[in-house]
Amino acid sequence: MVTLVRGLFVAQLRLERRDGQIHVVLRDAPKNTAPKPLPANPPGRIDTQPKPPPVLGVDAAQLQRMQAAIAQVLDRHVGSRKVLKHLGYLEHVLRRQGSRCFMSLPVEVLKPALHQLNSVMGPQPSRGLTELHACLVVTVVDRDVEVDDDDANGRLSVFAVGDKVQVCEVSHSDFVNADQPWPLVAEPAMADNAAQ
Numbered sequence: 219m220v221t222l223v224r225g226l227f228v229a230q231l232r233l234e235r236r237d238g239q240i241h242v243v244l245r246d247a248p249k250n251t252a253p254k255p256l257p258a259n260p261p262g263r264i265d266t267q268p269k270p271p272p273v274l275g276v277d278a279a280q281l282q283r284m285q286a287a288i289a290q291v292l293d294r295h296v297g298s299r300k301v302l303k304h305l306g307y308l309e310h311v312l313r314r315q316g317s318r319c320f321m322s323l324p325v326e327v328l329k330p331a332l333h334q335l336n337s338v339m340g341p342q343p344s345r346g347l348t349e350l351h352a353c354l355v356v357t358v359v360d361r362d363v364e365v366d367d368d369d370a371n372g373r374l375s376v377f378a379v380g381d382k383v384q385v386c387e388v389s390h391s392d393f394v395n396a397d398q399p400w401p402l403v404a405e406p407a408m409a410d411n412a413a414q
Contacts (some may be wrong), residue, residue: 276317280349285313287346291338302338304331312350320357328358 232243276284288309292298293399298308308331311319320328334355388396 283346284350305334
């Protein structure tokens, strides 16, 4: 029985067409030859396939440290990936693409991820977080090119400015607390009309 099962793994598959249908046919392997397992790295042989160069000088050990560090930070709290969306996405893409993600992700994603990473790094970050921070800083500085006002091409607004207004919702009590320091001052025109 064992030899029968072993023979199935050694047999070669062949596709044949019969009467307009395709059939899979097992062909017996030659009796004298048995499949030889290939050694992973034969002694005295140099690997002829070049490894791809590391992106930003990040080797496999650094990449593994960065992936582990960002996962550890985001695993601290249950909802951290929902709150820190850019950092969560960076973790996902870093796990899938490796260090190539620094070149494939747009700067508009990397900048907020860098700000979010700065907010969670703490006073003594781990080596992996420090390496991730360095890669983000280098990538953002290299790829972040300011758009000149002359290149507006007839657009009404230039959105590549640093002084954008960000609006967020607050509770009613926060609004009341923020409104209290402002003294209620009547406008001069209203005061003149009330005096008459």
